[in-house]
Amino acid sequence: MGGDIGPQVTVPAALSALSAHPQLTLIVVGDATSIERVLPANLSPSLKERLIIRHASQQVSMDELPSSALRNKKDSSMRVSINLIKEGIAQACVSAGNTGALMATARFVLKTLPGIDRPAIITMFPTAIPDKVVYMLDLGANVDSAAHHLYQFAIMGSLLVSSLNGVTHPKVALLNIGQEEIKGNEQVKQTAVLLTNSKVVQYVGYIEADAIFLGSVDLIVCDGFVGNVALKSMEGAAKLIVKFTKEAFAKNWLSKCMGLMAYPVIRNLKKRIDPSRYNGASLLGLNGIVVKSHGGANVLAFTHAIHQALVEVEHDIPQRIREQVGLLLEDQKEN
């Protein structure tokens, strides 16, 4: 039910994912009538038998406070979906709904993995190098994180990147600012010490925000406040450029004509650059797999998010993090 559009996006995306992945079964949670309305009448039996509708009487609105969702929406599509993971019925949850409510509900119902203090939000960005992506966390699950939280993020992120992208030893960088001498704030300096001494993370040093897209590293670690500001600054800049581009092409008849011709190119560019639509964001560090799709995701983008959840299930990311925590704790003792 989540996202700006709801079942008209999520249900077609579910069907698309079912077609692409014959081993997949999806439980579509929400208002049964709304869901059935958008299902095609001529749905093939091979899809129909792998699509289970689970009615939920409530939904969390996009601007609802997480506390309100937790307290008042116990039969929301979001809450029921996450409960299904806890009950062992579903292996992952994908939602385009309210991020804060999803995070709070997932954390409340599933709890964090043993040894992990805080979950983090991670997503990937395109880079200047073709087919090379970079992951970044935390994008806003927590603020005022301590150095050892950022260190846990680095371990969890490394596992995700190596599982999803097949990079054996992902290069991990710490987001910092460029003043050489007083390099970074206390949080970053303390995290750098932990990462430098780590035996489980391949730490390559600091990275500045204008180098995020260069493709020189695999994973960038930062505090959730900073990561969220970085993400939204990129979005804001991208939107402004698109607006200015439209205005520039609308200036006179010649530019209008060129704009019409160039429109498909520009539209594709917008899609390629917009990080929030680039793919699903994973809530990492929980006893279960939860993928957050952008609220404004279209069918293709939401299908990507389902695909990402599937890959995380295949690699059993939570279990891998659980195993690694032993190494982490040994590692911390030695530091």
Added chain:
Amino acid sequence: MGGDIGPQVTVPAALSALSAHPQLTLIVVGDATSIERVLPANLSPSLKERLIIRHASQQVSMDELPSSALRNKKDSSMRVSINLIKEGIAQACVSAGNTGALMATARFVLKTLPGIDRPAIITMFPTAIPDKVVYMLDLGANVDSAAHHLYQFAIMGSLLVSSLNGVTHPKVALLNIGQEEIKGNEQVKQTAVLLTNSKVVQYVGYIEADAIFLGSVDLIVCDGFVGNVALKSMEGAAKLIVKFTKEAFAKNWLSKCMGLMAYPVIRNLKKRIDPSRYNGASLLGLNGIVVKSHGGANVLAFTHAIHQALVEVEHDIPQRIREQVGLLLEDQKEN
């Protein structure tokens, strides 16, 4: 001598500023031979008499550590320029040099204004509203700033915006992330309390980073670490879009042809969006006016930076901040 190009940019920009402002006299500080080499032979007497060359035997390199510049470069063009302010010979300094060294030197030589604990770097950005700009500080002069530092930034920024842009009561917002309930980190929450109770700042609440460019506020206040990450994230996103655009237009002969036609439009767009080139950044809170131009600034951009310094001189920004500090202290007592 500063910037990626040096006198070949700064000297023509100086001449351009002298032509535009008949009341202006510029002291061009640096290697006299290098400066004279780029001066045109047929320089008009009206310009020549207002251009003073002051030889300096050293220069601070772009990647030099601030501490090294302070210790070893006492006759650098940067140090001499800032000394000229302290000696009362110059009223402002404009540099395209090493930001960290400029900040450290300016702070060491000029000191902060009474009542101001920390200087801040401020610059303006374009917005989606034509002719409307938004200012933001701190962009990286300090990290780990306390709430009362951010409050001082808000006061200094408001004064600059009202002086430079004629906005009587600039709308001031605090940069935050979008999680409704646990809105922001401790630093932001504490600053919000100070700003809400302020009688000298027109505080309008939180703003998210994707709304920086909307043009809804006049000034955005943030910690230097966060501001620097925001600035560089925008730069990174803008550069990636430009790269992708070039690649998209280079795809086939039709797109290449369109790209050739559209090149001037795209180039202008790049200039319009690139925040670091948009104008000079001011070092605010010092006993003197220091404007930092982007290291990669061209003649036009560096001329803008000189123009900005001139406007700050005309409004005597440091004196206005000094006066306002009385109000600030009263204001703080009442809180």
